Ligand SMILES: CC(C)=CCC/C(C)=C/CC/C(C)=C/CC/C(C)=C/[C@@H]1[C@@H](COP(=O)(O)OP(=O)(O)O)[C@]1(C)CC/C=C(\C)CC/C=C(\C)CCC=C(C)C
């Protein structure tokens with residue numbers, strides 16, 4: 259596959275304009291859980307959103323995995339939908355490990371005429387990454403140059419996608435704009451990038467076995483943000499968290515690489531990566547309850563709020579009560595379960611990729627400790643990890659990333 263570079267403007271104008279693409283998207287510029295995968299999974303009928311259930315023995319997985327609508331009809335749960343993406347991505351990587359276990363990068367992709375431009379494109383991605391996520395950027399410097407560049411390109415695409423709904427032009431973003439962003443994504447995967455940042459991603463996805471689905475799903479997460487401000491239950495919230503954050507884990511693992519000595523199955527490593535995204539997003543939601551409420555948004559599962567004797571009104575009132583503390587304790591516990599699951603997967607990654615992952619895991623998980631330290635007031639106090647704690651976490655992450663796999667409890671090898 260070859261990458262056609264279509265931009266003709268100078269890198270510097272892209273530099274100042276790297277997030278100023280909203281107008282072109284809007285105007286349609288043409289260039290522009292412990293998871294036993296159970297008998298339920300195995301005796302699943304044909305594809306479809308809602309499926310008639312065959313008579314079979316059903317094992318109920320730990321995290322809500324099926325949603326009963328009527329007595330004889332079961333809708334496929336979010337967890338199961340997401341698991342299908344995990345299986346597909348893991349199969350791609352497994353195939354690569356079988357065909358060329360030692361090959362990091364596809365040698366066919368080097369196109370002499372474009373190398374300088376590509377190199378500028380990657381450099382620009384690195385600059386954006388350094389500007390928006392300094393600690394993470396520093397972590398990537400430990401990776402091999404090829405992997406580092408590819409992770410920057412993915413980071414930049416994710417950041418731009420998030421900026422569509424969270425950035426300064428968010429009020430102009432419509433579902434059509436997101437459709438256009440998606441068709442531009444398809445072009446990236448076809449090797450027809452629109453701008454230099456897209457070109458870096460085109461090159462990356464040609465070099466590594468990265469499936470397009472997680473990218474499409476992240477855009478779908480942004481669509482959810484446009485049309486939805488409440489989540490009925492954890493199943494709905496799980497899908498949102500997968501879309502906006504779990505997808506990042508699935509995109510990153512093929513680039514970060516699984517350690518050659520790892521005995522874990524690719525599926526279990528992708529599952530751990532997915533868990534890290536979900537854990538991060540759940541933490542993000544718990545940290546931002548007050549801020550989101552002021553924007554009319556409640557990302558907490560409505561049924562769990564009701565079971566705790568709480569409602570949206572309590573959130574808008576913003577009073578820390580014992581009911582609220584009890585409720586938050588259970589939400590924090592769930593987020594920690596996802597972090598624990600993710601942690602088991604970090605050592606399965608290539609040694610050079612572990613440190614930034616561990617660092618981000620430790621830093622994000624500490625936000626939960628800070629919510630507790632704030633006596634569960636996430637209405638008016640923003641939980642944050644101070645600089646000293648951040649700095650202290652870095653050598654800890656580094657030390658942990660050096661501990662050999664054999665000293666850790668194994669991930670499933672199935
Ligand atoms: C090492 C590492 C962290 C790699 C990830 C690199 C990468 C491609 C990051 C993209 C992140 C991004 C810009 C996502 C867009 C959507 C978004 C903003 C999600 C939220 C991140 C937090 O950002 P922030 O606090 O700035 O949020 P606000 O915009 O301010 O609201 C998320 C909460 C989630 C991001 C998800 C991850 C970092 C998951 C990373 C998972 C892996 C790298 C898999 C590791 C592998 C194993 C086996 C554990």
Ligand SMILES: [Mn+2]
Nearest residue numbers: 420421423424
């Ligand atoms: Mn955001």
